[in-house]
Structures are given as structure tokens and as C-alpha cells.
Amino acid sequence: MHIKRENINAIGLGYGELALKGKNRGTFEGNIKQRINNKLINFDAKLVNDLSKLYVYTNESNNENLIGELKKIFGINNMNFSVMVESEERCIKQKIEDISNELYQEGARTFKIEVNRANKKFEKNSMDFAKELGAHVLINTEFTKVSMKNPDVLISLDIREKTYIYTEKINTYGGLPLGSSGNGLSLISGGIDSPVASFLMAKRGLKLEYVTFHSFPFTSKKALVKIEELVKILSEYNGKSKFYSMNILPIQQAINEKTNKEYATILTRRAMMRLSEMLVKKNNLKALVTGESLGQVASQTLEGLNCTSNAVEKTVVFRPLISIDKIEIIEKAKEIGTYEKSIEPHDDSCAMFAPKHPNTKPSIEKILIEESKIENYDEILLEIFNNKKMVLVK
Ligand code: ATP
Ligand code: MG
Secondary structure (H helix, E strand, O other): OOOOHHHOOEEEEEEOHHHHOHHHHHHHHHHHHHHHHHHHOOOOEEEEEEOOEEEEEEOOOOOHHHHHHHHOOOOEEEEEEEEEEEOOHHHHHHHHHHHHHHHHHHOOOEEEEEEEEOOOOOOOOHHHHHHHHHHHHHHHOOOOEEOOOOOOEEEEEEEOOEEEEEEEEEEOOOOOOOOOOEEEEEEOOOOOHHHHHHHHHHHOOEEEEEEEEEOOOOOOHHHHHHHHHHHHHHHHHHOOEEEEEEEOHHHHHHHHHHOOHHHHHHHHHHHHHHHHHHHHHHOOOOEEEOOOOOOOOHHHOHHHHHHHHOOOOOOEEEOOOOOOOHHHHHHHHHHHOOHHHHOOOOOOHHHHOOOOOOOOOOOHHHHHHHHHOOOOHHHHHHHHHHOOEEEEEO
């Protein structure tokens, strides 16, 4: 049982780890406020700082879209749905009485009142005032019972410049404010995994650019559009993003012509990593992100991952899904809204040249020998890199 959403006029936003961040707190907070304000543009709502806690004052608290948008802001850990009143005893008591009546009607029979007093100008201390309010409810409403241990409803008060009364508090994603950890490049394909990996790293404060590799005209424009749409979904969390595409057909053809078939997949993955690192250097980014998960497919064995990593010289590669089961990845994809798009059929640049019997335990030595068979390897990569395309997605 909760205060009805239609009666809510302020949404309290709680920081998670941000509260621990000491001297960077100011910058982080500024970043979060800007994100919130961007999200509020389309709603009848405004952001207010009340004694260091953020509130969204709104007449649209019943609007799931507004709440959905606020949930997408990393660095916010929880949200409470409050009724805001003046910080005056008389107003507070009246409101508590109204709310209690409403909750009793909904079926609550026991209650507890909890007070947090951030505003020290308010004379009564939190313990005394909580008791006084409890007595007020017992005298003035149909409630006859307080339960300290297991109340049907917990009524919380936050006394600040204004006073906020709530019964409903939910946890949100948490994480760190967007970009507070720096900038990275996510390798995104049309599958289920890489969008989830991108989300998880963005959640840790990494502002992402995206790159995808296609083999046009052997892969379709439609596949590229699909990936752009995935980036668009991610940009709701990650802000406006640069989305690069590179046509890797030239290197796939060279691999196909010159090297042993069983290594084609790993060699292609290495080329992708190299091209990605070139972009990292050019755009002054600091990390790569992939959707690899140990053991999931033939190229994601330990040996395969070593060969892929070895193609990257100086950049840390984040694989946030490395230990996560497919079922959990799918659940996460559904939760963040990328799953439905990911499962739309698409053609994959890797699939086309994929060997029937890939080597699942390639050694780096063997791979380097195979790669050296392509004499103009660097020139081919440079040509691919120079032909890259970029669009801004928001
Ligand atoms: P996904 O579900 O993300 O497509 P996957 O399970 O198909 O991943 P792989 O094809 O082995 O796995 O790819 C592993 C990772 O390499 C992907 O998660 C992605 O980060 C990157 N990757 C693979 N193919 C591409 C591509 N065509 N463009 C960009 N990145 C790619
Ligand atoms: Mg894939």
C-alpha cells in the first residue's frame, strides 16, 4: 500500500556511490543535474535542490514515461515518491492525517512513522516528532495500532526546506554519472551481447562512442540501420553518441584468399580490434568494450580471447559480460530495452566468411604466422579506417 501516484508532487532522487566521491562530488553532481534537466524538457517538471538532495517537482508523477526517463540516469541510486508540504508542524500533521486516512481505506491496519530531519531549523528532533505524529494519527484517524517491526505501511518524512512524505521508495540502476570515468569505444554488432556490454560500461561512468563492422554489399544496409537503432536505444542512457561504421570486406577477402580457413574468425576479430584501437587513438579515447563472454562461441575460448587481446597494443579492453551466462544477459537486454531490437534477424559481417570448422584453440604464434601471409595487411586496414563513416545518434 502506497500513497497514490496521482497525489505525488515531488520525486526524490538519491545518490549511490556518488555520495562517497569526495572532492569530485561537485562535478559529478553538475553532470547529473544536466542529465536530469535534459530528460525533463518534455515534461511539466522542474529540478530543485533542497538541502543537498535533488527533487523533481512535477504534476506528472503518474506519468510512467517521466519515471522511466529518470531511471535511465546513472549515478542515481533510488527514487522516492513524495507529497511535498511546507515544513510547518500544522501543515505536516494535516497532510499525515490525510495520507493515513487514504492508506487505511486502501486496507493498511498498522503503520510506522519515520522522520529524517535535515533542516535543523525545524525545532523538534526526529525521534520526538515521529512519536508525536504517531500519536496524532492514532487520535485523528481510524488506525489503532503502530507496528515498529512489521508495519503494513511505513510513512517516511524528510524534513528539509520543504517536507517530503513518502511510502514508496524504489532502487534504480545506480552506477556513476555518465562520462565520470572517461571515454571509450564500444564494438557493437547487431547481437544481444554487445548492447548489454555497452550499457554496463556506461553505467560505470564510461561515455561511449560506438563502432560496427560490416561487409557491404554482402551485408545489407538494413543490418546497419538495425545497429544504429540499437545505439539509439543506448543513447537514452549514454547521451548523444558518435556511431562509426567501417567496411571490413577488404581484409575479410584477404584473409579468405591468403590464410588457413580455420583461423578466419579469429583473424577477422583481430582486425576489428586493430581498427578499433586506431579509432581509440585518433579520438583520444581510453578503453575498448566488447560483448565477449567466456566459452559462449568458438572464438570466445581462452585461446581465442588471448589471440583477440593480443591484437590490441596499448588500450585496456573491457569485457563486462565475460562471466555472465547467456540467460542473464538476455534478462538484462530485456530490462534495458535492447532485446527486441537485437533479436530482429540481421546479417552478420562475420558469419559470411565463417569457417565450417573453426579452430577453437588457436595459438598466438600460429595466428601471427597466418596474419603475416597478408603482406599489405597494414595498408588494407588503413584504407578501411580512412573510409569509415560516422553519424551522431541521439
Ligand atoms: P553480439 O551478441 O554482441 O553480437 P556475439 O555473441 O555474436 O556478440 P561474437 O560475434 O564473437 O559474439 O563477437 C564478440 C564481440 O565482438 C561482440 O560482442 C562485439 O563486441 C564484437 N563484434 C563482433 N562482431 C562485430 C561487428 N561486426 N561489429 C562490431 N563489433 C563486433
Ligand atoms: Mg554477434
